[in-house]
Amino acid sequence: MDTTLVATIAVAMIFVLMAIGTPVFAALALSGALGIVMIEDLPFLLNRLKSFSFTQSASYTLTVIPLFILMGAFAHHAKVGKRLFSVANKWVGHLPGGLAMAGILTSAGFACTSGSSVATAATVGSVAIPEMKKAGYDPRLAAGSVAAGGVLGVLIPPSVLLIFYAALTEVSAGKMLIAGFVPGILTTVVFMIGVSFIGRTGMNQTARIPATPWGERLRGTIEAWQVLVLFVVVLGGIYLGLVTPTEAGAIGAVAAFLMLLAHRPKNLRSELVESFRSTSATTVMILFTMIGAGIFSYFLTLIQLPHAIAAFVVASDIPPYAVIALLLLVYIPLGMFLDAFSMMVITLPIMFPTVVQLGFDPIWFGILSVKMCEIGLITPPVGLNCFVIAGIDRETSLADVFKGSFWFVLMELFTIILLFCFPIIVTWLPDTMMGR
Template sequence: MDEMTATLLAIGLVFVLLATGVPVFASLALAGVAGVVMVEDLDFALNRLKAFSYTQTAVYLLTVIPLFILMGNFAQKAGVGQRLFSVARKWVGQLPGGLAIASVLTSAGFAATSGSSVATAATVGAVALPEMKQAGYDRRLSTGAVAAGGVLGVLIPPSVLLIFYAALTEVSAGAMLVAGVLPGLLSTLVFIVGIVVVSKKIMPGRHQTQPRYGWGERFTSLGDAWQVIVLFVVVLGGIYLGFVTPTEAGAIGAFAAFLMLLCSRQARANLGGNLKDSFRSSISTTVMILMTMLGAGIFSYFLTLVGAPQYIVEAVTTVDLPPLLIIGLLLLIYLPLGMFLDAFSMLVITLPILFPTVQSLGFDPLWFGILAVKMCEIGLITPPVGLNVYVTAGIDRDTPLVDVFRGAGWFMIMEAVTTLLIFFFPVIVTWLPANMLG
């Protein structure tokens, strides 16, 4: 069978399998094997793929994924989320939409200890949603703030998704993590400004005013945030200064979070259960990520075999359009994908095709990686399969799912603003990595 026909059939098979409910990793793997068989034969496919699972996953860099996930689980069980929300409420609670802003700041802080958006949304939502409900907050704003705040977990390091991107594209994992710092802070700032605007212009007077704390009490409360500060300095500070590799930083961070769990009074009451839950969650999440990588690797091998990336690169580079416009059009592909797929699946499906094009046009891979992750963030709160929205709705069962999506819609606009700023000002991404030591 000719290569073009085989490629179209294999891509069509992926979407058919996804539509019938087959897991993403299995859809990609089956379509990839079928494509190789169509182009070559079954013996060729079996010979090439017999050691594929080992070569794809036995990579030193990938050990950082379970370490970051374990660090986040330990931090969650140690009660980091509750302490952060208490600190944030004392600093910004008196502002318009102050508790919603506090939930976003808590999400940003917890994201510095966890690389998962779902874990961030679940942890912060369990603490912040009851507080906002008691204060009479509009349910759309409160649930939208929690769902959108959770997406910071995949951008602010240590981010598993940034490591995933680095592994797929073979860029520096350390530089990729550092590149997420300023965009993460910018996203947080845009969320804060957006919440103030929504609270004052769209729904003024709808929220109970919070007491104003004195400066002495505010600065004293910062002592409750010491766990986040320690983990952020140990992990990202070590990478930025060149003292440790990302994998070593993950190991140190996981051990530090384990010590915090041991020192937490509330966690020690059920230490065995907390450890068991942390390990089980870390294992299941890691296996999911590695299986997704494996399926994507098989499909990527087929695409490389038929020369699809090279064909697309040649076609794109000959188009009479500004290179920046081409990148913008490529990023728009993530919008429809985000309606149906999770962030990891979006990256594994698109990067084998898009990344060679980005390289051929001469753009910074770190810049494109952050933009791709930002588009994945939008997908996490986009209907009909916005994963963070469903997590938030599961916590606040009194709020209809449609209201949660409506609340998240405001934050989708804020995300678009942040993405455009990063798109037109790449220095936001590249400045910190360019000044790394070691």
């Protein structure tokens, strides 16, 4: 059967299955399986599936994913987010849009302890939104800023999505993690500058709190010691070449567990069970997505589609940077229907060979891909972070949460343009790593 027709049928089947409510991983797996059968036959498919799940998921690099998620869960129950917001509030709360800035700073800080965007948004949202509403902030700014701040969880290391990209493309996981730090700080700064302008409009202009004395600010900063410890243990160890990302994840999880014990929770057993349960659920979701999308990617490889596209692009007269820009733009419509993990597993087998053949740095392209995935987290109709915030803040409608996040989408695009035009922002820090 003609490969073009088979590819068209398989891709159409994905959207049909998702339209009737089929989970994404199942839609990808079934569509890929159908494509393989049409190209080869059923015995060929069954023979490949015997060991497919094992070969797709039995990667040493992937072991860091549950460790980073567990570290974030322990940090959440140790009330790290609450302490961070208190510190950030003392430093910037009195500025125009100060409480929203504090929420973004808290998101950036908590992202250093958790690799999950949703966990970051949920943790910071439960602390920051009530304070902003009490001060009289526009609910759209309150909800939108926290939803957008949550995307820092997939960029600032330790990031599960960066590890996921490294596993799919076989680039250095340590370099990917380190590469996310400067773009994460840049995104935080851009968000805060944007909020400072928004804070001067409407009801936000009068929503101000008194400035905190300098002495109290400095004393309060000590409360953020947990983030500093985890940051040094995880990122410092990787950057200096002392530990691998997996070893750093294990050490970080143990450190976060000790912080949870030091917090002396009223019901330690319950919080431990919840931490392990959420870690297991998230890890299984990621691996199932990887396996399902891996079957579809194998089908694409079988019909040589990625290599054909790469060869066509390289042989064409399209400027290389224009090709990269077009590849990145594909993530915008995909982000309306798919989660970040699904987008990466579907697109990278096709895009990555093209990026490599054009001679671009795969680390740089990885950060840009993650940034594009971030946009999908705060745009309708899927916008997972916005759904999380709407669940926390029942008084603000989902439509208002999306409206509040719109300005941050523009800020994200501005940041992506900076990273696109100046790749050194991404590549400088990983290029200085020790033990490379």
